[in-house]
Amino acid sequence: MRILEEAFFPELPNYYRGKVRENYDLPDGRRIIITTDRISAFDRVLASIPHKGAILTQVARFWFEETADIAANHVVAYPDPNVVVGKRLEILPVEIIVRGYLAGTTDTSILTRYKRGERTIYGIDFADGMRDNEALPDPIITPTSKAFDGGHDEPLTAAEIVEKGLLTEAQWDEVSSTALKLFARGQEIAAGRGLILADTKYEFGTDADGNILLADEIHTPDSSRYWMAESYDSRFAAGERPESFDKDFIRSWVAARCDPYSDPIPEIPADVVLAASKVYAKAFEMITGQRFSPDESGDSVKARIRANLMAYYPQGNWDRA
Structure with a gap:
């Protein structure tokens, strides 16, 4: 397998990993x-x-292009299916998660916390009697601290973000407003493809001039929860989990077999x-x-990337590679 x-x-x-x-x-x-x-999860x-990296990069490319009128982004070039060259940004220390449904499996998800009995979550009040995967009255933002170097994301309220000096009030107003507009565009386009964009996360950063740009990825299967619209109503009525193709596929397999936050992760079978x-x-x-056609040029994915990045090597380093 080309992995x-x-x-x-x-x-x-x-280098940073x-x-x-x-x-x-x-x-x-x-x-x-x-x-x-x-x-990555938990x-x-x-x-x-196999092919996940290329798919994520190309899905993000699709969405960066579809939302360029809403938010400027970091993209400069795409020299390889797995690679984006972007402006270097100072990443803001807050992840902006937008949710349209009471869903999720992680400790920071609103469904997990709702099931624990919480009714004020991220500073937002929730009604009693809501059901798993139920649509919220309006999309909400549930921000978390941006964990660096393998740390854990921590829930935040909008007030805490400003009080702790993580963002200025003006920065928070800009990123929260932009995130809701991006989510609305994402839900609109997804609906036209027979999909529900249930929730997603956005990351923003500032460039050398202090401008806030959209960074990382947008509306990919790793950063977002997508459901099949056609079967959502019947599955929701039956109390069943919506059909999806996001990374809950792997997350759910792992979570059913261990406590993924503390236990060793079991080996995931090849099938x-x-x-x-x-x-x-x-x-x-x-x-x-669009149809997905993997680029199978080069002896391996890594060899192909090395060749496609030749123009970015410092002078003289290519000859020594």
């Missing part, structure tokens, strides 16, 4: 972001899924990994309306 488990290139400068993406900061202020095939890497790869390909096609 990109890591993307370390010693010839490139200023995240849970899923690996980054290189160039001297001219650009950042190379390579999306691997790793899948603040841990669970497995590597589950391959099924997940097909889910990601289906997601790409339904979201974008």
Whole structure:
């Protein structure tokens, strides 16, 4: 299987490894972001899924282009299916999660907290008697602290964000307003594809001039929860989980077999990994309306990326690669 488990290139400068993406900061202020095939949940890497990195990069590209009139973004170029070159940003220390439904499986999700008996969550009041995966009256923002270096995201309220100095009031007003507009556009386009965009997360950063730009990814199957619109009503009425193709597919498999926050993660069988790869390909096609054709040039995914990044190597380093 052509899997990109890591993307370390010693010839490139200023390397940083995240849970899923690996980054290189160039001297001219650009950042190379390579999306691997790793899948992360519960603040841990669970497995590597063939073609996932390319699919996420290309889905994000679709959405960056579809929302460019709402929010400026960090994108400069796409030299490879797994790679985006963007402006280097100072990432704001708050993740903006927008939710349209009472859903989720993680400790920070509103459904998990609602089931624990909480009725004021992220500073927002919830009515008694709501059901799993029920539509909210209006989309809400449930921000969390942005965890760096493998830390845990922590729930925040809008007031806490400003009080703690994480964002200025003006910054919070801008990113929250922009996030709701992005989510509305996402739900509109998803509905036209027979999908429900149930929730998603956004990350923003500031450039060298202090402008706030949309960063990271947008409306991908890893950053968002999508459901099949056609079967949602009947499944909701029956108390069944909505049909989806997001990373709940892997998350649910793991959560059914261990406590993913404290137990060792069991090895995920090959057939589950391959099924997940097909889910990601289906997601790409339904979201974008385009056929997914993996780029199988080069001896491996990593070799192909190395060749496509040749123009970004510092002079002389390519000859030594």
